Structure formats: structure tokens, C-alpha cells
Amino acid sequence: xxxxxxxxxxxxxxxxxxxxxxxxxxxxxxxxxxxxxxxxxxxxxxxxxxxxxxxxxxxxxxxxxxxxxxxxxxxxxxxxxxxxxxxxxxxxxxxxxxxxxxxxxxxxxxxxxxxxxxxxxxxxxxxxxxxxxxxxxxxxxxxxxxxxxxxxxxxxxxxxxxxxxxxxxxxxxxxxxxxxxxxxxxxxxxxxxxxxxxxxxxxxxxxxxxxxxxxxxxxxxxxxxxxxxxxxxxxxxxxxxxxxxxxxxxxxxxxxxxxxxxxxxxxxxxxxxxxxxxxxxxxxxxxxxxxxxxxxxxxxxxxxxxxxxxxxxxxxxxxxxxxxxxxxxxxxxxxxxxxxxxxxxxxxxxxxxxxxxxxxxxxxxxxxxxxxxxxxxxxxxxxxxxxxxxxxxxxxxxxxxxxxxxxxxxxxxxxxxxxxxxxxxxxxxxxxxxxxxxxxxxxxxxxxxxxxxxxxxxxxxxxxxxxxxxxxxxxxxxxxxxxxxxxxxxxxxxxxxxxxxxxxxxxxxxxxxxxxxxxxxxxxxxxxxxxxxxxxxxxxxxxxxxxxxxxxxxxxxxxxxxxxxxxxxxxxxxxxxxxxxxxxxxxxxxxxxxxxxxxxxxxxxxxxxxxxxxxxxxxxxxxxxxxxxxxxxxxxxxxxxxxxxxxxxxxxxxxxxxxxxxxxxxxxxxxxxxxxxxxxxxxxxxxxxxxxxxxxxxxxxxxxxxxxxxxxxxxxxxxxxxxxxxxxxxxxxxxxxxxxxxxxxxxxxxxxxxxxxxxxxxxxxxxxxxxxxxxxxxxxxxxxxxxxxxxxxxxxxxxxxxxxxxxxxxxxxxxxxxxxxxxxxxxxxxxxxxxxxxxxxxxxxxxxxxxxxxxxxxxxxxxxxxxx
Ligand SMILES: CSCC[C@H](NC=O)C(=O)N[C@@H](C)C(=O)O
Numbered sequence: 001x002x003x004x005x006x007x008x009x010x011x012x013x014x015x016x017x018x019x020x021x022x023x024x025x026x027x028x029x030x031x032x033x034x035x036x037x038x039x040x041x042x043x044x045x046x047x048x049x050x051x052x053x054x055x056x057x058x059x060x061x062x063x064x065x066x067x068x069x070x071x072x073x074x075x076x077x078x079x080x081x082x083x084x085x086x087x088x089x090x091x092x093x094x095x096x097x098x099x100x101x102x103x104x105x106x107x108x109x110x111x112x113x114x115x116x117x118x119x120x121x122x123x124x125x126x127x128x129x130x131x132x133x134x135x136x137x138x139x140x141x142x143x144x145x146x147x148x149x150x151x152x153x154x155x156x157x158x159x160x161x162x163x164x165x166x167x168x169x170x171x172x173x174x175x176x177x178x179x180x181x182x183x184x185x186x187x188x189x190x191x192x193x194x195x196x197x198x199x200x201x202x203x204x205x206x207x208x209x210x211x212x213x214x215x216x217x218x219x220x221x222x223x224x225x226x227x228x229x230x231x232x233x234x235x236x237x238x239x240x241x242x243x244x245x246x247x248x249x250x251x252x253x254x255x256x257x258x259x260x261x262x263x264x265x266x267x268x269x270x271x272x273x274x275x276x277x278x279x280x281x282x283x284x285x286x287x288x289x290x291x292x293x294x295x296x297x298x299x300x301x302x303x304x305x306x307x308x309x310x311x312x313x314x315x316x317x318x319x320x321x322x323x324x325x326x327x328x329x330x331x332x333x334x335x336x337x338x339x340x341x342x343x344x345x346x347x348x349x350x351x352x353x354x355x356x357x358x359x360x361x362x363x364x365x366x367x368x369x370x371x372x373x374x375x376x377x378x379x380x381x382x383x384x385x386x387x388x389x390x391x392x393x394x395x396x397x398x399x400x401x402x403x404x405x406x407x408x409x410x411x412x413x414x415x416x417x418x419x420x421x422x423x424x425x426x427x428x429x430x431x432x433x434x435x436x437x438x439x440x441x442x443x444x445x446x447x448x449x450x451x452x453x454x455x456x457x458x459x460x461x462x463x464x465x466x467x468x469x470x471x472x473x474x475x476x477x478x479x480x481x482x483x484x485x486x487x488x489x490x491x492x493x494x495x496x497x498x499x500x501x502x503x504x505x506x507x508x509x510x511x512x513x514x515x516x517x518x519x520x521x522x523x524x525x526x527x528x529x530x531x532x533x534x535x536x537x538x539x540x541x542x543x544x545x546x547x548x549x550x551x552x553x554x555x556x557x558x559x560x561x562x563x564x565x566x567x568x569x570x571x572x573x574x575x576x577x578x579x580x581x582x583x584x585x586x587x588x589x590x591x592x593x594x595x596x597x598x599x600x601x602x603x604x605x606x607x608x609x610x611x612x613x614x615x616x617x618x619x620x621x622x623x624x625x626x627x628x629x630x631x632x633x634x635x636x637x638x639x640x641x642x643x644x645x646x647x648x649x650x651x652x653x654x655x656x657x658x659x660x661x662x663x664x665x666x667x668x669x670x671x672x673x674x675x676x677x678x679x680x681x682x683x684x685x686x687x688x689x690x691x692x693x694x695x696x697x698x699x700x701x702x703x704x705x706x707x708x709x710x711x712x713x714x715x716x717x718x719x720x721x722x723x724x725x726x727x728x729x730x731x732x733x734x735x736x737x738x739x740x741x742x743x744x745x746x747x748x749x750x751x752x753x754x755x756x757x758x759x760x761x762x763x764x765x766x767x768x769x770x771x772x773x774x775x776x777x778x779x780x781x782x783x784x785x786x787x788x789x790x791x792x793x794x795x796x797x798x799x800x801x802x803x804x805x806x807x808x809x810x811x812x813x814x815x816x817x818x819x820x821x822x823x824x825x826x827x828x829x830x831x832x833x834x835x836x837x838x839x840x841x842x843x844x845x846x847x848x849x850x851x852x853x854x855x856x857x858x859x860x861x862x863x864x865x866x867x868x
Pocket of ligand 1 (some may be wrong): 724763
């Protein structure tokens with residue numbers, strides 16, 4: 001043919017997705033005797049130039065072929081769409097209009113020219129939906145054919161499919177046990193959360209199981225029911241009533257709260273709590289301030305709300321000044337329109353000063369408990385014995401508030417407020433930070449957790465106890481700080497929460513959750529012998545979390561890296577835990593068979609042993625695509641350190657590494673020294689050493705995996721958020737030739753500029769080994785320590801392409817940290833792409849944002865792994 005030349009195909013082992021694109025474009029049959037698919041491509045496979053726009057072969061603008069059958073009109077339409085696309089702001093990853101001309105990942109380009117947009121829309125949706133469903137139906141798991149070739153670039157559709165699949169697996173959020181009058185009949189009400197990509201929101205649904213505890217069988221199980229507007233749903237002690245706090249939009253679209261009381265057959269009353277104008281919004285189950293509890297006599301409900309603010313008015317309000325001065329409060333509100341109310345920081349911006357409130361269920365009236373000291377924000381309130389008062393945690397908010405999210409060490413006290421005598425007393429010790437007061441079923445004992453009120457933002461807790469009637473005689477630690485522990489020994493109590501009901505019926509044993517190495521464990525603590533025993537029923541998988549306790553019955557949520565969450569129910573025998581009885585509540589929970597995982601133990605090399613704390617071992621969790629060792633092919637590796645740094649990867653099901661691994665990557669989650677669950681020495685060992693000890697722990701964990709032949713050392717990328725983003729940006733600066741790409745989500749990049757802008761200034765001081773107090777100022781010496789610990793210190797060495805993902809409302813790691821880093825990379829000519837999410841804060845966890853971030857990170861990794 002005149003003027004026609006032949007162009008060799010890209011080889012699949014060099015650039016799989018490009019090869020796949022060309023195979024699609026040449027339009028030969030993909031099934032049957034003459035099937036032409038990627039695996040048939042070899043060095044002699046070619047395509048003629050007429051398949052390219054312009055007919056002369058690849059150009060910079062049109063590097064890939066399009067089907068030869070397109071008409072001129074279709075070709076013009078294709079070009080127009082391409083022009084429109086490149087000037088538009090870009091599609092959402094889940095837009096129903098498929099990105100027809102994405103020239104970075106132009107897999108779909110060819111099909112776009114063949115179908116109308118509407119057809120295309122349908123065909124892609126069907127393709128994505130059906131491929132996965134079919135794979136699941138046929139094999140019982142979502143192991144798709146193309147995740148079998150892990151070291152190649154994955155297609156856009158595989159990623160989206162995997163994303164949809166893994167994110168629609170529900171996560172259990174809470175469960176409560178109730179015994180019927182016949183004590184053997186138990187009902188377990190569970191709440192679950194599920195991402196709905198199409199509605200772009202997380203939905204909640206409830207499911208109730210009815211069990212016969214004597215026969216150890218599930219008698220019935222309700223079908224899931226979507227429940228989206230319940231803030232609290234709490235049964236009264238007898239189980240006869242429920243108090244439900246519901247949020248609902250009014251006609252103007254503002255959120256309103258209604259408190260409802262239900263009996264066994266119907267709603268008894270609804271109280272418009274806001275209409276009473278006693279307080280601001282009632283606080284939800286936020287893990288900090290929120291609590292919602294029936295009194296023992298079932299006549300009252302205790303809750304925590306935001307304090308009512310005086311109505312502020314302008315100096316120029318048309319109402320005459322004298323008319324608005326009926327009370328001192330109203331007088332002072334004039335001119336207060338712009339008064340600054342400090343909040344409790346990242347994700348707790350709705351709370352400034354809180355109040356304790358008691359609702360009389362009979363009359364529907366609310367009393368705000370007035371005797372809480374002015375400098376205290378109360379929360380986590382429980383009724384004291386005989387309903388005569390309340391016990392609560394009070395956080396000191398003077399001289400100013402420091403962010404509370406993820407920070408257990410904020411100065412606080414356990415208080416007791418005697419309602420009748422209107423008298424308040426401090427129960428806990430000075431210099432401590434306290435959480436989660438819980439009375440034993442016989443009301444004799446009070447326990448709570450405590451740590452130091454300074455230092456790292458999470459650490460080993462003590463479990464404190466007092467005999468209520470003799471509380472003035474002193475408190476005793478039931479569990480003390482554990483500095484270090486040998487293998488299999490209890491490493492100390494590390495937890496973010498304690499169940500509302502945490503005691504067994506004997507008022508001697510407690511059931512708690514704790515991180516124990518790279519695992520969430522349920523433990524039973526004997527308060528008399530101070531022993532700690534793990535509860536590990538055969539039915540449980542790797543990580544377990546106790547959700548509720550009733551008598552000696554417990555409900556536990558279980559999961560593992562490749563097993564979606566499910567529930568088990570148990571009846572504990574405290575004196576002989578081994579003879580406890582267990583029952584699985586869900587008969588179906590996905591075991592994902594497209595990947596495997598393992599725990600890897602690491603011992604730091606002699607040059608990395610800590611001078612004070614000695615040889616502290618650490619661990620990582622490695623996800624490996626199944627079949628990745630077949631034919632000697634090794635998968636690319638994503639090094640994925642967690643944030644914090646005082647946090648942990650606990651081996652619970654997590655969709656991010658699951659999606660990465662399903663797309664063919666090995667994923668290494670590193671619990672470097674400083675992580676929770678490895679003793680207090682490990683936590684303390686990192687202070688003053690961030691940016692060095694943690695960086696080396698991560699790098700050498702990756703080296704070990706590569707040396708073992710489990711991943712391809714020439715194809716390593718790194719990703720992480722927050723302190724994990726700090727590590728990602730440090731790693732590419734300190735090891736410029738090691739990583740092919742990086743993705744950093746809200747990373748800490750420069751401590752010297754963050755110290756004045758984050759909601760937790762204390763973090764910056766503590767992590768560089770300095771002591772923080774509220775009036776501490778930075779000086780040149782401290783600033784230079786902060787600089788030395790910052791990723792920007794080694795920005796000149798960075799060559800690795802970086803994808804930044806930034807929440808513009810992040811108060812913890814302000815967006816300026818990423819944008820500062822972005823400018824420097826631009827100036828140094830390093831490839832960088834920055835995604836900014838206008839309404840997101842630190843976790844970037846909104847459904848749409850989370851999806852966009854994860855899929856973009858995979859595309860970024862593929863692009864830079866295949867472009868070498
Ligand atoms: C000054 S912020 C430091 C990083 C941040 N630490 C605590 O909040 C962080 O890493 N957060 C983690 C827990 C995260 O959000 O994943």
C-alpha cells in the first residue's frame with residue numbers, strides 16, 4: 001500500500017498498558033481461533049501507519065493508534081473531544097462519562113471513537129460491573145485475570161473495578177447485646193458502614209441477630225436496613241426503652257436534632273432539643289467528648305452538648321441598645337459578632353466549650369449541670385452510683401486548646417459532680433491525662449485510663465482503679481506502663497477506646513481492646529490478680545475488637561488483611577477462657593484470594609540500635625499478589641508507612657493496600673520503632689529522631705523484602721499520609737535513586753513553618769526531642785533542630801516524581817506544607833502533580849476524595865514505573 005509503513009508494537013513486558021491499547025485499536029478478533037490478544041504480541045508484531053491520526057504513524061499529540069475503521073466525521077469528533085478534554089478541568093474517576101481521551105492513560109481512546117458517548121457510557125459500566133461480578137461468581141473471589149501479571153501496568157478499568165469491589169465491603173461500626181426476659185434469647189444489634197460510590201457518601205445500615213445462647217445457634221437474622229440519620233441509639237438498662245438522637249434537615253436545609261424515646265412497640269415522644277434553647281448541638285459518638293446514657297432508674301438521659309453562645313449583635317443593630325440589655329449576657333454580646341471562639345482542632349471544629357445536660361424523660365425538660373469549672377470542657381460522662389451524680393472527664397482549655405484528635409495526652413481530670421449537693425471533686429491525679437471512666441456492674445469499682453499529660457500524642461496507658469466509696473483513700477494502677485516486653489509478653493495497654501460496657505458480670509474482670517504488635521487483640525484483665533489474657537477464639541481471624549459486653553456475653557468484630565469484617569458472639573468463662581463458647585454471626589464474609597500476606601520481623605542493624613533503649617525490634621505487614629512468585633516474576637513494591645508516628649498498622653482489613661495488591665503491587669506496611677503496641681520504650685525511642693530512625697527502619701524493611709526476592713528492587717514506589725507523607729518525602733530525599741514515584745497525602749514537609757500553624761504545636765516540639773509547655777517559644781536552636789528533621793532539608797536531592805494530595809481544610813498538617821514542597825519541586829524541575837480537595841481535612845476520607853486519591857496514586861505509580 002502506497003505511503004503506508006509498519007510500526008512495531010510496544011512490548012508487553014516493557015509497557016503493558018500501551019501494548020494493550022494498541023491491541024484494542026487494531027480491532028482484530030480477541031476470541032476464537034484467530035484471537036489476537038496481548039500475549040500474542042512479540043518482537044515481530046506490527047501495525048500500519050493508517051491506524052494513526054494523520055496516517056503517518058505516532059506523533060507527540062497522537063502517540064497511539066486509533067481503529068482504522070473510523071470515518072472522517074468520527075475522527076473529527078475524536079479530535080474535538082480531545083481538544084475539549086485537554087482544556088477542561090478533568091473528569092472524576094467515577095464520572096459516568098468515560099474519560100475518552102485521557103492521553104496519559106489513553107486505554108479507552110480507541111473505543112471512544114467507535115461508539116456514541118451514551119453507548120460508551122453503558123458499555124463501560126457494564127464491562128466494569130460484569131467482569132468483577134462474573135469473576136466473583138465463577139471463582140468465589142474477585143481474582144481477575146489481569147491481576148495475574150503483577151509487574152505490568154494495570155488498566156484503568158481493573159483499578160476502578162477493584163476499587164468498587166473492595167470499598168463496598170461493609171465495616172462494622174458498633175454492636176450492642178440485649179438479653180430478652182428469657183436470658184437464653186439474646187439479640188445483637190449491629191451497625192455497619194459502607195461506601196456508596198454512586199451516591200458519593202458513606203451509608204450506615206443495621207442488622208439484628210437473634211441467638212439462642214443455650215443452644216449456641218443463630219435463630220434469625222434481619223435483612224440489612226439503611227439507617228443514616230441516627231446520631232445515638234441507646235437502650236435503657238432494662239432494655240424496655242430506647243433513646244434515639246436523630247439529625248434531620250429542616251426546610252431551610254439546616255441540620256436539626258430531635259431526641260426520641262421509644263418503647264417496645266412505638267415512639268413515645270419526640271423532643272425538639274434545640275427548640276428548648278438550653279445548649280448548642282448534642283455531641284455525637286466522636287471518641288472524645290460524646291456520651292449518651294440512661295440513668296439506672298431510666299428516668300433521665302445524660303448527654304454532652306456544645307455550650308449555648310450568647311446571641312451576638314452588631315453595634316449598629318436597629319434595636320435600641322437599651323432594649324437589648326435585659327441581662328448582662330445580652331449586653332456583652334453586642335459587638336461580639338466577630339468574636340473568636342477557639343475550637344478543639346482538626347475534625348473537632350464544632351466544639352469549643354461543652355456542657356453536661358440531663359433530660360427528664362417524663363417531662364421532656366433539660367437541665368444543664370452548672371457546677372463544672374469555667375476552664376473545663378466536660379465529656380465522656382457516666383452516671384455515678386444511685387444516679388446521685390455524674391463522673392466525667394474534664395479537659396482543661398486554658399490558656400488555650402491544643403488539638404484533641406489522635407492526642408491522648410491532653411491535660412484532663414476525672415471529676416465527680418454530686419448533683420444533689422451541687423459539689424464537684426477531682427478524682428484523678430495531677431499531671432495526668434485521663435479517658436473512659438467505667439463503673440463495675442455492682443457499682444463498687446471505677447476504672448479509667450491514664451497517661452502523662454505531656455510528651456508523645458499516643459503512648460502506653462495505665463489502667464487505674466478505685467473503690468468508689470473509698471475513693472479518697474487512693475487510686476491503684478491495675479495495669480502499669482510496660483517499657484519493653486519479650487516476644488509473646490504483654491507489651492502494655494495501647495488503645496484509642498474502651499467499650500461503654502467493659503466489665504464482666506463478676507465485677508472483677510474487664511474486657512479491653514489493645515494493640516499488641518501488628519495486631520488488634522481483645523484481652524481479659526483480672527483486676528485482683530492484675531493478669532492479662534488474650535481472647536483468641538478459633539473463629540476469629542487476625543485482628544479482633546470487642547464491641548459490647550453484657551453479663552459474660554461479648555460481641556467481637558474480626559478481620560484480617562484479606563478477610564472482610566465479620567462478627568462473632570461469645571460467652572466467656574473468666575476462670576477458664578479456653579472453655580468459652582463461640583458462635584459466628586455472619587455466615588458470609590469475603591476471604592480475598594487474589595493476595596496473601598505475612599508479618600515480617602525486623603531487628604535494626606548494629607548501627608541503628610538506640611543508645612538508650614537498646615535493640616528494639618519492629619515489624620511490617622507484607623501483602624503479596626497471589627502468583628507473584630510464579631515464573632520468577634517479581635511484583636513492584638509500594639512502601640507504605642503509617643502516620644502518627646505513634647499509630648500502627650494492626651492487620652485489620654484495610655481497602656487501600658488491598659486495592660494496591662489486587663492491582664499487582666506488593667505492599668509493605670511498616671510498623672517502624674515508635675509505633676503503638678511494642679512497649680513504651682519503642683514510643684520514646686523515636687523522639688528527637690524523626691526523619692532518621694523511622695526513615696531508616698522503613699528503607700531497611702523494604703531492602704529486606706527485596707533481598708528475600710519477594711519484590712522487584714528496580715520498581716519501588718512510596719506512599720503515605722501525614723507522618724507517613726513526611727516519611728515518603730524524606731525517603732525520596734535521602735535515597736534519590738531508590739524510588740520510581742511517590743505519593744504524599746497531607747505530608748509534613750517543613751517543621752519550622754508548621755510549628756506556628758498546626759493545631760498541635762506540642763507535636764512538633766515533642767517529636768524533635770524538645771519539651772513543650774503552653775508558653776514555650778521557638779528559638780534559633782529549636783528551629784534548627786526542626787529544620788534538620790524536615791524533608792525539605794534534602795529537597796535538592798529529590799529526583800522522584802511526586803504526587804501530592806492536599807485537603808485544603810486540614811488543620812493538623814496545613815495545606816501550606818504541601819504547597820511549599822510543590823513550589824520547591826517545580827523550581828528544581830522535578831515532576832510533580834498536585835491534587836487539592838477544597839472541602840477535605842486531614843484524613844481525606846470523603847468517599848469521592850478517597851477514591852480519587854487512591855486511583856490517582858495507582859495511575860501515577862504505573863505511569864512512572866513504565867516510563868523508564
Ligand atoms: C503535626 S501533625 C503530625 C502528623 C500526624 N500526627 C498526629 O495527628 C499524623 O501523622 N496523623 C496520622 C495519625 C494520620 O492522620 O494518619
